[in-house]
Amino acid sequence: MAPVTPTQARTGAPEAPRTLDRREGPYGEVVLRQRGGPGTDGPGTPAAPVIYEIIANGCFLMDTSDGRSERLLIDAALDALPAGRAHPSVLIGGLGVGFSLARAARQPRWGRIVVVEREEAVIDWHRTGPLSAVSADALADPRTGILHTDLVAHLRTEAVRDTYDALCLDIDNGPDWTVTEDNDSLYSPDGLAACRDRLTPGGVLAVWSAQPSPAFEEALRNAGFSGVHTEEIPVVRGVPDVVHLARKGA
Known part of the structure; x- marks a missing residue:
């Protein structure tokens, strides 16, 4: 949830975002918008904090106003791995604004x-655009690699059999609120089986969601995962953001 800017405090009206880039791709439209920055609130007022937003097909995905739950996605997966596992590998599904x-x-x-x-546009916004402020050091890290491909297709590609110690997935607003219909299959029995197959024994699946989903927790158990539980991050208004966690058998 974006903080209240001086304009909002004075008028009660939400600040109008500025569109920085708009692209049409194979999955529809993606837009990068900015709120805040110099001149936002008129002459003589301090610059409001800069917040970047990603919109896909008119649906708000995420912004740079907080990032706690995106960081929890990584922290919780690491904490859930078996003790003593050295240098575990992680696949992050969705680059987003780069917090994870x-x-x-x-x-x-x-x-x-x-x-x-x-989304090629999202990768560009990190490599040469405004989101490099978040991810430049991470992209320069020799451990990091970027795959420009669809996550659902990647997980199910028989020709690619890489396995990981953790899958940290954040490509939707949650299992019950997908960005495109194609993503629904990720949370189906077949999709969860594909996730399980890509994990090493004892590996962890972590899935970000904008709201708790008891039905998805049950789906994880039915797919053969153990240790299923949910960690929450409170938000200013509404239900908390959550990370669903599950472990593959050893």
Whole structure:
């Protein structure tokens, strides 16, 4: 949730965002917007904090106003791994605004860090655009690799059999609120089986969601995962953001 700017405090009206880039891709439209910055609130007022937003097909995905739950996605997965596992590998599903990648790269315990992102525009915004402020150090880390491909297709590609110690997935607003219909299959029995197959024994699946989903927890158990539980991050208004966690059998 974005903080209240001086304009909002004076008028009660939400600040109008500025569109920085708009792209049409194979999955629809993606937009990068900015709130805040110099001149936002008129002459003589301090510059409001800069907040970047990613919008996909008119649906708000995420912004740079907080990032606690995106960092929790990485922290909780690392904490849930078996003790003593040295230099575990992690696949991050969705580059987003870069908080999860940046968190992983700051933790020396992680070994290989692979990010799967299907939107070329999002990758560009990190490599040469405004979001480099979040991810530049992480992208320069020799452990980091970026795959420009669809996560769901990648997990199910028989020709690619890489396995990981952790899958940290954040490509939707949650299992019950997907960005595109194609993503629904990720949370189906077949999709969860594909996730399980890509994990090493004892590996952890972590899935970000904008709201708790008891039905998804049950789906994880039915898919053969153990240790299923949910960690929450309170938000200013509404239900908490959550990370669903589950472990593959040893």
